[in-house]
Structures are given as C-alpha cells and as structure tokens.
Amino acid sequence: xxxxxxxxxxxxxxxxxxxxxxxxxxxxxxxxxxxxxxxxxxxxxxxxxxxxxxxxxxxxxxxxxxxxxxxxxxxxxxxxxxxxxxxxxxxxxxxxxxxxxxxxxxxxxxxxxxxxxxxxxxxxxxxxxxxxxxxxxxxxxxxxxxxxxxxxxxxxxxxxxxxxxxxxxxxxxxxxxxxxxxxxxxxxxxx
Numbered sequence: 001x002x003x004x005x006x007x008x009x010x011x012x013x014x015x016x017x018x019x020x021x022x023x024x025x026x027x028x029x030x031x032x033x034x035x036x037x038x039x040x041x042x043x044x045x046x047x048x049x050x051x052x053x054x055x056x057x058x059x060x061x062x063x064x065x066x067x068x069x070x071x072x073x074x075x076x077x078x079x080x081x082x083x084x085x086x087x088x089x090x091x092x093x094x095x096x097x098x099x100x101x102x103x104x105x106x107x108x109x110x111x112x113x114x115x116x117x118x119x120x121x122x123x124x125x126x127x128x129x130x131x132x133x134x135x136x137x138x139x140x141x142x143x144x145x146x147x148x149x150x151x152x153x154x155x156x157x158x159x160x161x162x163x164x165x166x167x168x169x170x171x172x173x174x175x176x177x178x179x180x181x182x183x184x185x186x187x188x189x190x191x
Contacts, residue, residue, distance in 0.1 A: 032078025100144035
C-alpha cells in the first residue's frame with residue numbers, strides 16, 4: 001500500500017527515514033563564544049571576519065542557489081572540538097585562537113544544529129552541532145593572532161553589541177547573539 005504525499009502515514013514514513021539519513025552523514029562537533037566587554041557604558045562583542053574561502057566552505061544544504069557576497073562575512077569565533085576536549089574548553093581555546101583574547105565562560109547559550117555541504121574535498125553533507133557560550137573578556141589584544149590563523153580569519157574586531165547582529169552572516173549566529181543580549185539585559189554580566 002502506497003501513501004499519498006502529505007498524508008499522515010506518508011509523514012510517519014518520512015520521519016522514520018530522515019533520522020537514518022542524518023545518522024549516515026558525517027558529523028562535526030564545534031564550540032564557540034559570544035565574548036562581551038563593556039567600554040564606557042557600551043557593550044561590545046568580539047567578531048571575526050572570515051577569509052573569503054573559509055566563508056564559502058560551509059554552503060547551506062537547502063538546495064538554494066548560492067549568491068555571491070560582496071560585503072565582508074562576519075561570524076562568531078568557533079571551531080572543532082578536539083578529541084578528549086570538552087565543548088566549553090574548546091570554546092575558550094577557539095576564542096583565543098581566532099580573536100587573540102582570553103575569555104571566561106559564563107553560561108551555555110545554545111546548541112546550533114544544521115547540515116552543510118563541504119565545498120572542499122569530497123563535497124560531503126555534514127551534520128554539525130555548534131555549542132555557543134556567553135563569555136566575558138579577561139585579557140588580550142583583539143586581532144593579535146598567530147600567522148597560521150590568518151588562513152581562516154582575516155581580522156578580529158570589537159563591535160558594539162547593538163550593531164553586531166546586522167554584521168553576522170548566518171541567522172543561527174544572530175539568534176545566539178540575541179540570546180546573549182537577553183541574558184545581559186535580564187541578569188547583567190558577572191565579572
């Protein structure tokens with residue numbers, strides 16, 4: 001018996017197939033941070049401008065035609081969790097490597113889950129989970145990066161928190177930034 005598309009039995013069939021598809025995909029676990037500091041009463045967040053090749057390596061797997069970006073592509077600092085490493089520790093490490101600043105984790109904000117298509121090598125679809133943490137600035141100079149990081153990061157900079165959302169390339173990172181803003185508005189920042 002064949003179910004009509006959109007019918008209740010068809011939807012049950014689709015939901016049983018989709019998890020198998022995701023489980024067969026390559027997986028990546030990453031972590032990153034929303035690093036905040038206050039300067040003269042203005043909250044600032046550390047953002048990174050990705051190198052063009054790095055920005056294009058995470059093409060969304062939505063079947064949309066890709067469009068060329070002429071503007072700079074900004075993101076939150078993040079990267080892969082190393083074997084044996086905890087997500088929170090990876091977030092602190094990645095923030096330092098990609099921005100040059102040392103930051104202290106305050107709280108976990110969210111886990112972003114998505115599928116992307118690798119634009120290098122095998123072109124494989126990848127299921128990715130990125131754990132983001134709210135962090136407070138401790139020390140260091142923004143954009144003081146090792147030369148090998150310049151392959152990924154064009155520059156790191158402080159941006160006023162109220163302006164940062166419109167500078168981020170990805171909607172899931174804009175959502176994380178809103179969560180950080182809501183946390184600060186409700187609780188302030190423990191230093």
